[in-house]
Amino acid sequence: MKLELIAHTENPELIAASAILTTCTGKTPARLVEELRRRPGKVERLLAGIPLTHGSVLEHNRLVWLVEADESEILHLILKHRFFEATQLREGLWLLSANLRTVVEFILEGGGWLRGALLESIRGVAPTIWRRLRGGG
Amino acid sequence: MVEVKLIGYLAPREIRAALESRGIHAPLEELMKHASFTFSISGVSRALTHQLVRHRMASYTQQSQRYVKVEDLAETAVKPKTVDGDAESLFKGVMEHIQDAYGRLLSAGVPEEDARFILPNAAPTSIIVTMTAKHLLHFFGLRCCNRAQWEIRELADRMLKLVRSVDPEAFRKAGPNCYQLGYCPEGSFSCGRMEEMREKYARLGYE
Numbered sequence: 001m002k003l004e005l006i007a008h009t010e011n012p013e014l015i016a017a018s019a020i021l022t023t024c025t026g027k028t029p030a031r032l033v034e035e036l037r038r039r040p041g042k043v044e045r046l047l048a049g050i051p052l053t054h055g056s057v058l059e060h061n062r063l064v065w066l067v068e069a070d071e072s073e074i075l076h077l078i079l080k081h082r083f084f085e086a087t088q089l090r091e092g093l094w095l096l097s098a099n100l101r102t103v104v105e106f107i108l109e110g111g112g113w114l115r116g117a118l119l120e121s122i123r124g125v126a127p128t129i130w131r132r133l134r135g136g137g
Numbered sequence: 138m139v140e141v142k143l144i145g146y147l148a149p150r151e152i153r154a155a156l157e158s159r160g161i162h163a164p165l166e167e168l169m170k171h172a173s174f175t176f177s178i179s180g181v182s183r184a185l186t187h188q189l190v191r192h193r194m195a196s197y198t199q200q201s202q203r204y205v206k207v208e209d210l211a212e213t214a215v216k217p218k219t220v221d222g223d224a225e226s227l228f229k230g231v232m233e234h235i236q237d238a239y240g241r242l243l244s245a246g247v248p249e250e251d252a253r254f255i256l257p258n259a260a261p262t263s264i265i266v267t268m269t270a271k272h273l274l275h276f277f278g279l280r281c282c283n284r285a286q287w288e289i290r291e292l293a294d295r296m297l298k299l300v301r302s303v304d305p306e307a308f309r310k311a312g313p314n315c316y317q318l319g320y321c322p323e324g325s326f327s328c329g330r331m332e333e334m335r336e337k338y339a340r341l342g343y344e
Contacts, residue, residue, distance in 0.1 A: 006155040009147045009173060018144070019198040019265050026205050029177035029198075029265045030142040059196035060267040062147045062173030066159065085269070087167040095156070095163060097171035099196065099267070 002068040003096075003117040005125065012061035012100055012126050017043040019057035020050060047128040052108065058101035058129070065121060067094045073113060081106050100126055107133050138180045141295040145175035148304035149270055165307060172270035172307070174300055177263070178292065182215035184258035185288045189266065192276055196267040202253040206243070207260055210236040214259035215288065232259065273300060274311055281338065282313040283328035294341065301342035312338030 009015070018032040025032070036043050050057065066089075067074070074094055078084050083102040087095040098106075100122070107119055123130045149168040156163055190197055210232040220228045235255060242252040268276060273296070279285065280293035301308045314322050316338040321327040328334075 006159070007147055007152050009145045009175065011145075015145045015175060015265075022198050022263055022265055023201045024204040026200070026208075028140060028179035028263050030140065030144055030179070033144045033177065056196065057198055060175045060198065060265055061145060062171065062269070064147065064152055064155070064171050066156075066161075085170045087163060087170065089156075089161055089163060093161075095152075095167070095171060097173075099173075 001073065001113060001117070003114065003121060004066045005063060005121040006066050007064040008125050009061040009063075011037075012058075012063075013043055013047050013128055015060045016057045016100070017046040019060055020046050044128050047126075048132065052104050052129075052132060055101040055104055058104060059099045061099050062097055063100065063103065063122065063125065064095065064097040065118075067096045067114075068092055069094060077112070077114065080112075100129060104129060104133065139291075139295075140177070140179045141292060141299065142177045143174060143299045143303065144177045144265070145173075145267075146300075146303055147171075147173050148300075149307040150304050166271075169270040169274065169307065172304075173267060174270065174273060174296075175265060175267040176296060176299070177265060179263040180215070180261055181264070181292065182258055182288060183256075183260050183262050184215070185286075185292065186262055186264050187258070188286065188289050189264070189292075192268070192272070194268070194272045195276075197264060199264040200262050202256065202260075203248075203250040206249060207236070207239060207253070207256055210239075210257075210260065213261045214257065215261055216259065217287070228259075232257070270300070270304075270307060273308075274317065277311045278314040278317050282315070282323070283330060283334065284323055284326060297338075298342035305343065308342075312341070 014036055017036050018029055021032050022029045074086050078086050084096060084098045089095055103118060107115055119133055149165060149172040152168045152171055186199060211229050214232045216228055235257060238255055239252050277293055277297055280289050297311055310317055313334055315331045315334050321331055
C-alpha cells in the first residue's frame with residue numbers, strides 16, 4: 001500500500017480557525033480569514049484548543065490522495081467511513097479524498113491499514129492537527 | 138449588505154493537473170467528486186440559511202445567536218423588495234419593536250440563547266459553506282431555478298459566478314436543471330422560460 005497527498009485546499013487550518021471565530025464574533029468569515037492570515041500564532045492556538053471530537057470546523061477543506069491498494073481495502077474503507085470519496089483510476093490505483101474532520105475521526109478510531117500513512121500525509125498541510133493526533137488527540 | 142466570497146477551493150482543474158503530472162487521466166465527472174469550494178456568505182437572512190442547510194451533503198459553520206448579540210435590526214434586517222410603501226414602514230417598525238424587546242429581555246437577565254427566540258427570519262447572519270463540485274451542480278440545479286425563492290436564487294447565481302471564475306470549463310454546464318438537463322423537470326410548475334434561462338446561464342460569469 002502506498003499513499004501520496006497530491007492536492008489540497010490552501011491552508012486548511014486558517015479556514016478552520018476562521019470558522020471557529022465565525023460562530024462567536026460579528027465579523028464576516030472573509031474578514032476573519034484576512035485578519036487571521038496575518039496572525040499564524042492565533043490560528044495555531046485556536047486549533048490547539050478545540051476538542052477534536054467536535055470537529056465540524058475541520059470540514060471546510062479537501063485533501064486528495066493517490067492510493068495504491070486492493071479493491072477490498074478501499075471497499076472496507078468507504079463502507080466504514082462514508083465521508084471518504086473514492087475513484088478507481090485503474091487496477092490497484094485510486095483517487096481518494098476527504099476533509100480533515102473525516103481524517104481526524106478515522107485516525108482517532110484507530111485508522112486501520114491507512115492510519116500511519118494518512119497521518120503523515122497531513123503533517124505539512126495541517127501541522128497543529130498533526131501534532132495533536134500524533135500525541136493522541 | 139450581502140457579501141459572497143470564495144475563501145478556499147480545490148478546483149477540478151487542479152486535481153487534473155496533479156494527476157496528469159503523474160501520467161494519469163480521469164474524467165471530469167470523477168474529478169467533480171473530489172473538488173471542493175468554500176464560501177464566506179454574510180448579510181443574508183436566517184430565512185435563507187434555513188433553506189441552505191437543507192442541502193445535507195455540505196458543511197456549514199454559522200454565526201451563533203447564542204454568542205453574538207443581534208444589533209440594529211431596523212437597519213440590518215434583510216428586507217424583501219416586495220416590502221415597500223406602507224409595508225416598508227410596518228416592516229421597519231416591527232424590527233424596531235423586536236430589537237427593543239430583545240434588548241429588554243437581555244437587560245432583564247434573559248441569556249442570549251433564550252432572548253433570540255423572538256428574533257425574526259429577517260435577522261442577518263454569516264455562514265461558511267463548503268460543497269464538493271458535484272454537490273454544487275446539484276445545488277445550482279435546484280437553486281438557480283426560477284422556482285427557487287429569490288434570496289437563495291441570487292446567492293446561487295453569485296456562487297456560480299465565483300466557481301466559474303476559478304474553473305470556467307468544469308462549471309460550463311452548471312445552472313438550473315433546465316440548463317443542465319436540456320429539459321425542465323418541474324412539470325406543471327415550470328416557469329416556461331427555458332430559452333431565457335439557457336441564454337442567461339450560458340453567459341453568467343463568462344462576460
